[in-house]
Amino acid sequence: MLKKKVLVTRKLPDEAMRLLYETCEVELNPYDRAMTEDEIIEGLNDKQGLLCLLTDTINAQIMDAAKNLKVISNYAVGFDNIDVKAATERRILVTNTPGVLTETTADLTWALLMAAARRIVEADGFMRRGEYKGWGPMLFLGGDVFGKTLGLIGMGRIGSAVARRAAGFNMRVLYYDMNRLSEDEEKAFGVEYAEFDEVLKESDFVSLHVPLLSSTWHLIGERELSLMKLTSYLINTSRGPVVDEKALVEALRSCRIAGAGLDVYENEPEMAPGLHELENVVLLPHIASASVDTRTKMGTMAAHNLIAGLVGELPKNCVNPEVFSKAEHS
Numbered sequence: 001m002l003k004k005k006v007l008v009t010r011k012l013p014d015e016a017m018r019l020l021y022e023t024c025e026v027e028l029n030p031y032d033r034a035m036t037e038d039e040i041i042e043g044l045n046d047k048q049g050l051l052c053l054l055t056d057t058i059n060a061q062i063m064d065a066a067k068n069l070k071v072i073s074n075y076a077v078g079f080d081n082i083d084v085k086a087a088t089e090r091r092i093l094v095t096n097t098p099g100v101l102t103e104t105t106a107d108l109t110w111a112l113l114m115a116a117a118r119r120i121v122e123a124d125g126f127m128r129r130g131e132y133k134g135w136g137p138m139l140f141l142g143g144d145v146f147g148k149t150l151g152l153i154g155m156g157r158i159g160s161a162v163a164r165r166a167a168g169f170n171m172r173v174l175y176y177d178m179n180r181l182s183e184d185e186e187k188a189f190g191v192e193y194a195e196f197d198e199v200l201k202e203s204d205f206v207s208l209h210v211p212l213l214s215s216t217w218h219l220i221g222e223r224e225l226s227l228m229k230l231t232s233y234l235i236n237t238s239r240g241p242v243v244d245e246k247a248l249v250e251a252l253r254s255c256r257i258a259g260a261g262l263d264v265y266e267n268e269p270e271m272a273p274g275l276h277e278l279e280n281v282v283l284l285p286h287i288a289s290a291s292v293d294t295r296t297k298m299g300t301m302a303a304h305n306l307i308a309g310l311v312g313e314l315p316k317n318c319v320n321p322e323v324f325s326k327a328e329h330s
């Protein structure tokens, strides 16, 4: 059987690349940078499959130019970078990588939370600059984590993994989600449901775990930040545009909240003006799923999804399964 032609927009971990090379005719982005829209269009010219990243915006124009495209496999659980409606209209399968990055992302959420509360990055810089002249009673006082209230916005896979870790810190965990858990699930995770505003008002740490949708765009803005405690911290490992970053800069600058920990930004790789000058925010370059094991699992999952779709099977992680029909994809 003739190998299907696929475009891979960035080199992935070796195991994933091996799988792809074994089963497909692969065109790989030769550069260590994101491909431009024109490069993607040109690369997709004769391709049936696309393996892309969350930084690739895959719009209707690209899909229209790619006449043979059957499957778009995203190397991420979030798929806000893909116009899924346009893909569905064009009978193109779209897949993502849920589950395999849940625990790694939850770990990093905690790393950000702890770093923001205990001023780890500031203190590290202080040591490196040789400014430590001896123990001081007022040196780098931060916020406590143990025994405090954690508020989760979004209680899906990652939100619940973050909640499980809170038990070790003896925290009260509040959550808001458009879909409330069952009583048994709430008990199992040790969480209490509260309305959105209540979570913001009562929590010492607010952590965001919703997908980016039109309903979650700027979910946290000036109004929401003004509801949070003066001593509270905002942690965002979901998607940048869930937070109005300009309003966050203002809230951090005016100490309307105590601090923040961010892995994602509204206009990546840019940051809102002034954000990088603030000391009460910990800034990471979108690395929540960046462990060797997890990125390898994401890569093999994305490769398997792509290959399954190309050989006429319904991929395990298809976000628009209504497109699927064996005749269309064989």
Ligand code: NAD
Residues within 6 Å of the ligand: 077, 078, 079, 098, 099, 101, 102, 105, 153, 154, 155, 156, 157, 158, 159, 176, 177, 178, 179, 209, 210, 211, 212, 213, 215, 216, 237, 238, 239, 263, 264, 286, 287, 288, 289
């Ligand atoms: P999930 O689908 O399991 O959970 C999302 C939860 O959000 C669901 O329970 C859903 O009901 C809830 N939700 C959706 N819209 C809502 C709204 N308007 N209000 C309240 N709740 C709402 O997804 P997940 O696997 O937990 O991942 C969550 C998101 O985290 C992903 O979509 C992705 O964007 C982001 N993420 C980021 C990184 C990173 O590298 N920083 C890594 C993994 C995931």
